[in-house]
Amino acid sequence: MRMSELSRSAGMPVATVKYYLREGLLRAGIHLSATSASYDGTHLERLGLIRALVDGAGLSIAQVKRVTQTLDNPPxxxxxxxxxxxxxxxxxxxxxxxxxxxxxxxxxxxxxxxxxxxxxxxxxxxxxxxxxxxxxxxxxxxxxxxxxxxxxxxxxxxxxxxxxxxxxxxxxxxxxxxxxxxxxxxxxxxxxxxxxxxFARRQTSGAADSAKSDGGAHFAG
Amino acid sequence: MRMSELSRSAGMPVATVKYYLREGLLRAGIHLSATSASYDGTHLERLGLIRALVDGAGLSIAQVKRVTQTLDNPPxxxxxxxxxxxxxxxxxxxxxxxxxxxxxxxxxxxxxxxxxxxxxxxxxxxxxxxxxxxxxxxxxxxxxxxxxxxxxxxxxxxxxxxxxxxxxxxxxxxxxxxxxxxxxxxxxxxxxxxxxxxFARRQTSGAADSAKSDGGAHFAG
DNA sequence: ACAAGTGGAGAGTAACACTATCCAATGTCG
DNA sequence: CGACATTGGATAGTGTTACTCTCCACTTGT
Structure with missing residues (x-):
């Protein structure tokens, strides 16, 4: 798999994949020549992980880098x-x-x-x-x-x-x-x-009788 | 309480308090003249809230603004x-x-x-x-x-x-x-x-007994 | 032959959360 | 009265982050 296919499969621009490569979040592909390298499923999976951590969990690139470094070098x-x-x-x-x-x-x-x-x-x-x-x-x-x-x-x-x-x-x-x-x-x-x-139909003000009294009673099960 | 005292009490620069005022996170003080306004405990409390939400909960200024607007105008x-x-x-x-x-x-x-x-x-x-x-x-x-x-x-x-x-x-x-x-x-x-x-002293790998082979047997409890 | 794609490097960008500078108008102290 | 710090208010600048763009020399496919 080449860069363009990898980026297409992962759903992100080539420039972004290059950025992750630069930042050390993604291992380099296998160099086939000076101007081409080959990527595989592990690269695609890693990009999915980065996306989940950045977009989903709100981690910074630096945190994701620590995660991936740890994943590649376990205790x-x-x-x-x-x-x-x-x-x-x-x-x-x-x-x-x-x-x-x-x-x-x-x-x-x-x-x-x-x-x-x-x-x-x-x-x-x-x-x-x-x-x-x-x-x-x-x-x-x-x-x-x-x-x-x-x-x-x-x-x-x-x-x-x-x-x-x-x-x-x-x-x-x-x-x-x-x-x-x-x-x-x-x-x-x-x-x-x-x-x-x-308090489905209890008002914040006005006729509100004490919500406190039975506040938790419905959750015994 | 004037601006300088408010900012000192809240532990943040005057410029930052002014920024929150501009962004609508903090109500304006009571105008005493064209060049002075008076702030009270509610302003100080609000600054503490902003600090807790921004630094502590990682909310953006825009989210904090929605929070404060809702607090000032409850359902x-x-x-x-x-x-x-x-x-x-x-x-x-x-x-x-x-x-x-x-x-x-x-x-x-x-x-x-x-x-x-x-x-x-x-x-x-x-x-x-x-x-x-x-x-x-x-x-x-x-x-x-x-x-x-x-x-x-x-x-x-x-x-x-x-x-x-x-x-x-x-x-x-x-x-x-x-x-x-x-x-x-x-x-x-x-x-x-x-x-x-x-698994206090169980190894993931190495000279100990093969953790791989019996790795899962201990979690039944 | 030649358009398209590649790895690589550097600069540019947009959003964000401040932060700094300037201003005219006070307040305040001697 | 006058020197001087402070105020509200506006505008512009800064540093960080996460991309994104541009350029380059060099293959690769057709």
């Missing part, structure tokens, strides 16, 4: 797999970060997470932003969110392919970041469902 | 509240979008969501990207993710403040988008915990 242990996935996807570590509320939550949950896990910093940052954004969340609600996150994580880990490390790493990184958005969309839709059942 | 019903929050936070509706897999999932779940809910389009897009990214997810796993998302949504809805519509709307929009990131971080941390418990 040694299964546990490092997810750790690598996270170091690629999380924000940078930050020494002067207030992590007490995050630490308190994690201790309450009893989760075995490293002291300097990048996701711990992400959690601390997210909780801090809730604060600066003027949102307060009850501890018991945080615990509830954590339980939901754990339910998702159990599925993540059990669904990791076990045939090859490469497939596992790919699933760990790509599946994690793409499923983030599936989960977010599902949360929105579940909100709509729950909201519809709870 | 009529409680149910519209979350709908409005979603139309602000979700991607655009798309007529030519393949929604069959999303529709199938939602029908299986039996959720009461509108045919043209923007979150439905988001879900369809996210599922499509899983495909172009080369990730396949079993239907039963999707159902599991949906259950986790629903658990989060129940907390979302029951935690909505019921005192004033403004507070509810603020929580619905700001809480939803900021808690997205809390949930994502919690999912990463839960992955680390689950992974640590599952």
């Amino acid at each position: 040694d242990t299964w546990h490092d797999m997810l750790g690598t996935a996270q170091s690629v996807l999380c924000g940078p570590p930050d020494e002067d970060l207030e992590t007490t509320s995050a630490d308190a939550l994690l201790q309450r949950l009893g989760w075995a997470v490293s002291e300097r896990s990048p996701a711990r910093a992400d959690l601390a940052r997210a909780l801090e932003r809730l604060d600066t954004g003027g949102i307060s969340v009850r501890a018991q609600d945080l615990d509830g969110y954590a339980a939901a996150a754990q339910a998702a994580a159990v599925i993540d880990v059990t669904a990791l392919p076990t045939d090859t490390p490469g497939a596992a790493l790919r699933q760990a990184i790509v599946g994690t970041v793409l499923l983030d958005h599936v989960l977010i969309a599902l949360r929105r839709l579940a909100q709509e469902d729950v909201s519809a059942r709870t | 009529d019903t409680w149910h519209d509240m979350l709908g409005t929050a979603q139309s602000v936070l979700c991607g655009p509706p798309d007529e030519d979008l393949e929604t069959t897999s999303a529709d199938a999932l939602l029908q299986r779940l039996g959720w009461a969501v509108s045919e043209r809910s923007p979150a439905r389009a988001d879900l369809a897009r996210a599922l499509e990207r899983l495909d172009t990214g080369g990730i396949s997810v079993r239907a039963q796993d999707l159902d599991g993710y949906a259950a986790a998302a629903q658990a989060a949504a129940v907390i979302d809805v029951t935690a909505l403040p019921t005192d004033t519509p403004g507070a509810a709307l603020r929580q619905a929009i700001v809480g939803t988008v900021l808690l997205d990131h809390v949930l994502i971080a919690l999912r990463r941390l839960a992955q680390e915990d689950v992974s640590a418990r599952t």
Whole structure:
């Protein structure tokens, strides 16, 4: 397959494919001569991955580069797999970060997470932003969110392919970041469902009797 | 409070505050004369919100503008509240979008969501990207993710403040988008915990016993 | 022979989120 | 009263990102 066919199959301009080659996101093709190289299905697949990560997950080119470099050079242990996935996807570590509320939550949950896990910093940052954004969340609600996150994580880990490390790493990184958005969309839709059942015809003002009293009663099943 | 004090309190340059004023993210202060206006705590609070949404949630200025406009002009019903929050936070509706897999999932779940809910389009897009990214997810796993998302949504809805519509709307929009990131971080941390418990010292390859051959046997629990 | 395509490199572009500069009109301090 | 910093307001400039375009010498297919 030549450049023009590759770009046509992937649905993007030749210039863009060249750009990804320059940036090291895509391996060079096999050189047949000074002015022609041959690309195969793995190149096409890689372009699909780049497109999904950039357009779908909103990753920057630099992040995608880290993902692809990791995919091409996997770590040694299964546990490092997810750790690598996270170091690629999380924000940078930050020494002067207030992590007490995050630490308190994690201790309450009893989760075995490293002291300097990048996701711990992400959690601390997210909780801090809730604060600066003027949102307060009850501890018991945080615990509830954590339980939901754990339910998702159990599925993540059990669904990791076990045939090859490469497939596992790919699933760990790509599946994690793409499923983030599936989960977010599902949360929105579940909100709509729950909201519809709870206050379908309740007004924001006027005759509204306490919505609080039966707010959660319909979800026992 | 004058401009310089407002910008100092919010921890951002005067030029940036002026920019937000220009873009309509921040109400103008009360004009005391042609060259001075007075700002109050609501302006400071709004700047904190903008900062949380831009830096924390990664929203664009245009999205933040839609959020603030909605906050300043709330809808009529409680149910519209979350709908409005979603139309602000979700991607655009798309007529030519393949929604069959999303529709199938939602029908299986039996959720009461509108045919043209923007979150439905988001879900369809996210599922499509899983495909172009080369990730396949079993239907039963999707159902599991949906259950986790629903658990989060129940907390979302029951935690909505019921005192004033403004507070509810603020929580619905700001809480939803900021808690997205809390949930994502919690999912990463839960992955680390689950992974640590599952394959703490198992090798992907190398001198240890062939991880390939028995790779999948340990995940039954 | 010759149009079309190739790898490669560099410059150009559009969007975005600020950031800097300028201005006339104050406020404020000695 | 006058020097001087600050204000609201407008306009232009900056740095980053993710492409996109142009050019080139050189094959390749017909």
